[in-house]
Amino acid sequence: MDEILAATFRRAVHDRLDYLDKLAADGDLRSRAALASTEIARLTSAWRSVLDAHQPDEHGRCPQCSGWLRRRAHPCTVWTIAHQHLMAADGFPAAENGRHARAADRLAVAPLGAS
Ligand SMILES: [Zn+2]
Secondary structure, eight states, rough: OOOOHHHHHHHHHHHHHHHHHHHHHHOOOOHHHHHHHHHHHHHHHHHHHHHHHOOTTTTSSSSOOOSSSSSESSSSSHHHHHHHHOOOOTTOOOOOOOOTTGGGGGGOOOTTTTO
């Protein structure tokens, strides 16, 4: 994929996410109900696809996030971000602390409904 096509690809995905955010925030009740009935299933399917690609191998390492020299232990960044966004009790997690932040340290979020 050349650079221009890749940028167009990224922009299209971000535009779609912006559209969904705007519809969820500003849409009327009917629009939000339609959004929930269609987009939640698409988003959960997307998450499952991404997480499937980052399943640990037989050595407990993520094949997608591991490099040639260094194997990435599970949970990798993708699983950590999924856990933070799907399990956080009070909205979006704080910003990442850098690429060397330990994944296990970032798992300390409460499940929904916990208080
Ligand atoms: Zn991974």
